Amino acid sequence: MLSTDEDILSQAEAWAKAGKGVAVATVVETWGSAPRPVGSHLVIDEEGTFLGSVSGGCVEGEVVTEALDVIGSGKAKLLEFGVADETAWRAGLSCGGRIAVYVEKVG
Amino acid sequence: MDLKLLSALNAARADRKAAVLVTDLDGAAPARLVTDANLAGDALEEPIRAALRSGKSGVVGETRVFLTVQVPPAQMVIIGAVHISQALVPMARQLGYDPVIVDPRTAFATPERFPDVALKAEWPDVALPPLGVDRYTAFIALTHDPKIDDPALLHAFEKDCFYIGALGSRRTHAKRVERLTAAGASPEAVARIKAPVGLNIGAISPAEIAVSILAEVTQAWRQGIA
Structure with missing residues (x-):
């Protein structure tokens, strides 16, 4: 069965209660054609295990990397991703849209 | 956080x-x-x-x-352990609903016909109150029997379900409107019933009717929960 965004938040709570460092990433804004709607979550634990999706796979790798940084520092970040050729040095969205992802630590 | x-x-x-x-x-x-x-x-x-x-x-x-x-995940209450319900249950699950079937007719409501689904072989006045029917419930009456569908629909009105649908032709529905009005339902409540149930896609088989119902439920959930 597909995990809903709600199941994902329950998993984040379970990880945090098990003593793991956890971050929640949330799509807070989208422009143009975006793969996942505003409010979609990706949750990440300190080992890089993740559940959910903020882009259907395009930028998850980078969000996970940033999330590990957020888990370490405790400081939230707002990430923006655009089409691949505009931000050639980092992951991009092949569908041509842009998304903003807020990443914060749980705890 | x-x-x-x-x-x-x-x-x-x-x-x-x-x-x-x-x-x-x-x-x-x-x-x-x-x-x-x-x-x-x-x-x-x-x-x-x-x-x-x-x-x-x-x-x-x-x-x-x-x-x-x-908002709470949508649930689905189906009145009638009928042929359409058999097609509706697995499809509803694919959409994330956890369907419950209510039908007091024990010949219909059998585990053989409905394996692995919550089945209440009781009258609506007994079966429905414990189910926690609420705003976030899709309510679908499929028995064609006023003795079963009508009290169930009155319960759905009271709980303000986001979707209320009932099987039946326009003529059947006109009679239902008369009965429910006589039973005290407001014109606004009665007008909320989607009847004939489902989007008009020319559905004939039970599975096609299930698709048309679920399309209409999805429309109500995504566009009309306000």
Whole structure:
């Protein structure tokens, strides 16, 4: 069965209660054609295990990397991703849209 | 995000309560959780009410405040352990509903016909109250029998289900409207019944009718929960 965004938040709570460092990433804004709607979550634990999706796979790798940084520092970040050729040095969205992802630590 | 806030958000969902997590993206104010209990008088009461009606998360206007909106997962109550219900159950599950079937006719409501699904072989007045029918429930009456469908529909009106559909031709439905009105239902409530049930896609087989019903339910959930 597909995990809903709600199941994902329950998993984040379970990880945090098990003593793991956890971050929640949330799509807070989208422009143009975006793969996942505003409010979609990706949750990440300190080992890089993740559940959910903020882009259907395009930028998850980078969000996970940033999330590990957020888990370490405790400081939230707002990430923006655009089409691949505009931000050639980092992951991009092949569908041509842009998304903003807020990443914060749980705890 | 505070773990307590995350726990409270998850607890509200388990309890089928709507909740909104308010996050300042600049970190200027701590995040907070707003539910029915503390919504009145909140600084963002109006935008939060609007967000709850739409069920959509988003940034408030031109601000840097983000609302994570959580409305309870939709449930589905099907009146009638009939042929269409057999097609409807697996498809409804694919859409994330956890269907319950109510039918007092024990010849219909058998585990052989409905394996692995919650089946209440009781009259609606007994079966429905414990089910927690609410605003976030799709309610579908399929028995064609007024003795069963009518009291069930009255219950659905009372609970203000987001979708209320009933099987039957226009003529059957006109008679149903008369009966429900005589039973005390308001014209607004009766007008909420989708009948004939389902979008008009020319459905003939039970599976096709199930598709048309679920398309209409999805439309109500995504476009009309307000």
